[in-house]
Amino acid sequence: MIKAAKRLDTVQEYYFSKKLREVRGLAAAGKPIINMGIGSPDLQPPAKVLAAISSSLEDATAHKYQSYQGLPELREAIATFYQNKFAVVANPEDEVLPLMGSKEGIMHISMAFLNDGDKVLIPNPGYPTYTSVTKLVGATPLFYDLDAEHQWQPNFKALEALDLSAVKMMWVNYPHMPTGTNATLDTFKQLVAFGKKHNILIINDNPYSFILNDNPISILQVAGAKEVALELNSLSKTFNMAGWRVGMLLGNATYINEVLKVKSNMDSGMFYGIQKGAIEALQLSDDWFLQQNKIYEERRVFIWQLADKLNATYDTDASGLFVWAKIPEGATSEEVTDKILYEHDIFITPGTVFGSQGEGYIRFSLCVTSTIIKEAIARL
Numbered sequence: 126m127i128k129a130a131k132r133l134d135t136v137q138e139y140y141f142s143k144k145l146r147e148v149r150g151l152a153a154a155g156k157p158i159i160n161m162g163i164g165s166p167d168l169q170p171p172a173k174v175l176a177a178i179s180s181s182l183e184d185a186t187a188h189k190y191q192s193y194q195g196l197p198e199l200r201e202a203i204a205t206f207y208q209n210k211f212a213v214v215a216n217p218e219d220e221v222l223p224l225m226g227s228k229e230g231i232m233h234i235s236m237a238f239l240n241d242g243d244k245v246l247i248p249n250p251g252y253p254t255y256t257s258v259t260k261l262v263g264a265t266p267l268f269y270d271l272d273a274e275h276q277w278q279p280n281f282k283a284l285e286a287l288d289l290s291a292v293k294m295m296w297v298n299y300p301h302m303p304t305g306t307n308a309t310l311d312t313f314k315q316l317v318a319f320g321k322k323h324n325i326l327i328i329n330d331n332p333y334s335f336i337l338n339d340n341p342i343s344i345l346q347v348a349g350a351k352e353v354a355l356e357l358n359s360l361s362k363t364f365n366m367a368g369w370r371v372g373m374l375l376g377n378a379t380y381i382n383e384v385l386k387v388k389s390n391m392d393s394g395m396f397y398g399i400q401k402g403a404i405e406a407l408q409l410s411d412d413w414f415l416q417q418n419k420i421y422e423e424r425r426v427f428i429w430q431l432a433d434k435l436n437a438t439y440d441t442d443a444s445g446l447f448v449w450a451k452i453p454e455g456a457t458s459e460e461v462t463d464k465i466l467y468e469h470d471i472f473i474t475p476g477t478v479f480g481s482q483g484e485g486y487i488r489f490s491l492c493v494t495s496t497i498i499k500e501a502i503a504r505l
Contacts (some may be wrong), residue, residue, distance in 0.1 A: 135260035140253065140478045148472050154412050159493065159501050161428075162472040164302075166365040166448045170402070171409055174364065178402040191386065191394030195223030199400045202407040203373050203480075209336075211343040219378035220351075223403075225395055227332060227359040227372035229369045231258050231383070233391065234317065234355065234374070238326055238382045239264040239293055246284070246295035250303055250479035252330065253400030255296045259337075265417040267292060267469045273451075277306035278503060281315055293327045295319075297344070300333040303479050303488045313344045326380075332359040335414045335423055338444035342360075351377040362446055364406040371395070371403045421446070424491045427498040433503035434505045435461070437487065449476070458484055 140162055152158045169175075181187055200217035207213040215221050224230045231254055240243065244284075247255045249268040258336065259266045269284055271277045275413040279297070297316060320327040327344065334341035345355050355376035361367035372383060420430030428448045432439055437450035452461050460474035465471045474490075476483025 132261050132263070132438075136257045139257070144472075148405050148466075151470070156470050159471045159497055159504075160495055161493055161494070161498075161501065162474045162488075164362065164444070164490050165367050165492055166362060168365045168417065170365045170369075171406060171413060173256075173405045173409070174366070175230075176403040177283075178398040179404040181343075181398040181401040182438045184397065189397070189399045191400070192455075193389040193392070193394055195395060196400045199223050199404050202404045203375070206300060206407045207343065207375060208344070210330070210341060211346055211377075213343050213345040213375070215345070215375050216378070220375060220381055221280065222374045222381050222388070223395060223400070224357075224372035224374055224388070225342050225392060226361065226370035227330060227357040228254060228390075229370070229388075230357045230372055231255065233387045234262075234357075234456075235259060235262045235264070235294075235327060236387045240293075242291065243293040244291040245324070246292055247479060248279075248296060248298060248301075250476060250483040251296065252298060252302055253480075256480065264293070265291075268435065268480065271301070272302070277301055277304045278309070278312050279316065280320060284319065289323050289325070292323065292325050294328065296328055296330065298330040298337055299344075299505050300331075300336075300444045302333065302445060303447055303474075303476065303483065303486075304449045305333075305440065305445040305447055307338060307444055310342055310346065311348070313342065313347050316344065317347045317350045317352075318353055318357060321349070325353065327354040328357060329354065330357045332357070332362050333445040334358075335363045335377075335417075336445050337418055337425065345375060355380055360406055362402055364409075365417075366402070366406065369399050369401060369402065384473060421491050424493070424495050424498060426490060427495050427502065428489045431489065431498060431505070434502060435465075446491050448491070450487050452487055454485070458487055462487055465505075471501050471504060 151153040181384030200221045203221045204215045204217040207215055235258045238264050243264045244267045245259045245264050246269050249270050256266045262420045285313040316327050329344040345356050358373050432450040436453050439448050439450040462473045462475040463491045
């Protein structure tokens with residue numbers, strides 16, 4: 126038997142990969158499973174987007190290899206979107222890089238900037254992929270705690286007390302997943318100042334800005350941010366295009382070019398039709414966001430009712446695709462979610478998936494219909 130690479134000793138199979146296999150097994154055995162665990166939008170992409178990909182299939186270049194940097198008109202659409210939505214100016218020629226999903230970007234950025242022994246500041250709780258990718262490229266995670274006491278914002282006093290000598294990069298994610306906390310411009314200003322002070326590259330992962338959020342902001346709005354900051358974004362959540370794998374990276378040309386060196390050796394360009402659909406999505410009016418959020422607002426009210434039945438508490442001002450809820454003391458997050466799964470056939474995510482600071486919390490997805498949420502309420 127040929128042994129796997131030693132780097133795989135540092136990571137485990139992604140939680141949702143394992144747990145969803147178990148959930149599918151329960152469903153196959155006849156259990157009426159309601160899946161509220163994962164943030165995969167169940168709504169359809171915009172009709173104009175579907176029409177764009179369909180009509181593009183007859184184009185002469187549709188099925189050829191595509192540019193590693195994406196179509197010029199896609200980069201232009203991304204730059205215009207950032208100008209219109211965030212008042213951020215980005216040169217589409219060299220400050221915008223389309224990606225096959227922002228998750229791809231996490232790997233590419235890490236490969237571009239991290240060496241063995243470098244340390245990476247990672248939020249706890251936070252997206253598990255930040256940690257797994259950091260380990261896969263031979264760097265070391267250095268977790269910084271977020272908590273309700275500090276409104277899930279970075280505690281800069283605690284950060285300054287850490288040994289930052291080997292820290293090369295810092296992941297932030299606002300609006301925050303899993304808590305749904307919004308960033309503030311003041312937080313972004315402090316992050317940029319922190320990055321400049323310690324020569325740390327700050328990356329904001331920003332896929333939830335337009336979901337149940339009245340004030341979308343970008344770290345690139347901060348004056349001088351491009352000196353030390355990059356921003357990832359995605360069409361997955363905002364436009365119900367998770368399976369299309371369309372992401373983007375914005376920042377100064379030097380940083381973007383370093384990432385392009387990795388990307389151009391890893392893929393052969395994004396499918397033409399997908400790029401055409403993405404262009405249409407980025408050009409939609411704000412009516413699209415209003416329509417989507419009306420649906421999510423209704424669903425969220427019912428999720429709150431479900432949380433109430435579990436005596437869990439939550440922040441009604443949170444944004445994003447999830448409801449983050451604090452459970453009563455006396456049981457762990459996994460004990461609570463397993464009990465709900467095995468006794469009521471409802472899959473909810475335990476907060477510990479996102480780090481030790483998630484203990485005592487559970488996460489509900491809004492990617493299920495109001496009818497299904499009502500059924501879940503009736504089961505408890």
